[in-house]
Amino acid sequence: MKITMTATIAALVFGLMPFTAVQASPADDVKAFQGFFAKKFKDTKFDDYINGIYSIDAASRKQWVEIEEFPPYELAVENGEELWNKPFANGKGFKDCFKGDVSAIRAKYPHYDDKADTIVTLESAINKCRTDNGEKPFKWKKGKIAEVSAYIAYQGRGQTIAVKMPSSDKELAWYNKGKNFFYAKRGQLNMACADCHVYNAGNFIRADRLSPALGHPSHFPVYRSKWGSMGTLHRRYGGCNKNIRAKPFKAQSDEYKALEYFQAIMSNGLKWNGPGARK
Amino acid sequence: MRKLFRKLLVTISAVAVVSAVGFSTSVVAGSGSDLEQGKKLAFDKKKGNCLACHLIAGGDMAGNIAPPLVAMKARFPDIKTLKAQISDARVKNPNTIMPPFKPHGILTSGEIDKITAYIQSL
Numbered sequence: 001m002k003i004t005m006t007a008t009i010a011a012l013v014f015g016l017m018p019f020t021a022v023q024a025s026p027a028d029d030v031k032a033f034q035g036f037f038a039k040k041f042k043d044t045k046f047d048d049y050i051n052g053i054y055s056i057d058a059a060s061r062k063q064w065v066e067i068e069e070f071p072p073y074e075l076a077v078e079n080g081e082e083l084w085n086k087p088f089a090n091g092k093g094f095k096d097c098f099k100g101d102v103s104a105i106r107a108k109y110p111h112y113d114d115k116a117d118t119i120v121t122l123e124s125a126i127n128k129c130r131t132d133n134g135e136k137p138f139k140w141k142k143g144k145i146a147e148v149s150a151y152i153a154y155q156g157r158g159q160t161i162a163v164k165m166p167s168s169d170k171e172l173a174w175y176n177k178g179k180n181f182f183y184a185k186r187g188q189l190n191m192a193c194a195d196c197h198v199y200n201a202g203n204f205i206r207a208d209r210l211s212p213a214l215g216h217p218s219h220f221p222v223y224r225s226k227w228g229s230m231g232t233l234h235r236r237y238g239g240c241n242k243n244i245r246a247k248p249f250k251a252q253s254d255e256y257k258a259l260e261y262f263q264a265i266m267s268n269g270l271k272w273n274g275p276g277a278r279k
Numbered sequence: 280m281r282k283l284f285r286k287l288l289v290t291i292s293a294v295a296v297v298s299a300v301g302f303s304t305s306v307v308a309g310s311g312s313d314l315e316q317g318k319k320l321a322f323d324k325k326k327g328n329c330l331a332c333h334l335i336a337g338g339d340m341a342g343n344i345a346p347p348l349v350a351m352k353a354r355f356p357d358i359k360t361l362k363a364q365i366s367d368a369r370v371k372n373p374n375t376i377m378p379p380f381k382p383h384g385i386l387t388s389g390e391i392d393k394i395t396a397y398i399q400s401l
Contacts, residue, residue, distance in 0.1 A: 188378070188383050188385060189378040190378055190379055195376040199376070200344050200376065203343055203344045204342040204343045205331050205332065205342045206330060206331045206340055206342045207342075
């Protein structure tokens, strides 16, 4: 088969990036990334990037605002609340894993876990809570996991995205893994996330207008009309990988965790506003 | 806005095609059915899907990532140059978003020949 599954990270790609060199610190990257969009979309206020394509597309924004009056994710939030309150077989519940105020949970993820040397995402923490308590994990991309995530996101709206900046070598390794994934061309169609969501953000690919990558993780999980259901960020990552005929990675694979970590860091300073509604 | 953009470009392309024919001496090469096949392959989402990025006269809902494909004979008088661009756009622009149709096996050489003939006729 001629489909290339592996990504080719040409040095050239970095040469042409509107960002500083590979050696740049994550803080420099954030500045360059956010600055790039500020220049590209002069009419969009920084805080508005949490609204995805609607932050730059006035025409579709109107329809979306109307949809938001009867949000299609409302039922998911309600179901999520029920699941949140329902005790496991051992009598414990989510509240015993996620201590403290529910509204503070969303903004704690993703984060780097030193002991396990991994990125902990909200969804991975939800399922860890279940398995630690002898329950079966939820399926990763949609259904109950998206409902609990939607409830937590809804409660956590308005908190600032403030992922701790990577500084140790191990943190930087995760960060660079995510960054490389974002800029690497892959799949039979040979495209990078950045090709569509940085360089061509605002342009049309066929009838679809491409959203800016800034703010991507802010509003997940998302109710997508095309899916007719809720889905997690990693479900969306899989979809975008399939579209370029690349083999998608598993939800909560190290690849997608690293990508989420990188995307969240690039979005630092914006507000969490999940769950969202999209086309 | 988007509609306007499309209309505008279609108009431009119509004008451009006329003027291109104006300065090209030869009549469109290839049989009508070959050009028809080339067009089908170019428009097919599972094949060329050129409309995802390029405006092409007669195609619906084209994207605007890439230059509109108009007045091709004037701009690509040598069909070999055009075929090379369609086969592997990375040769000219290593960071291009345009898929490497030939090396990645998205299109066969025969399919690329047909698409190239069709594109040059635009």
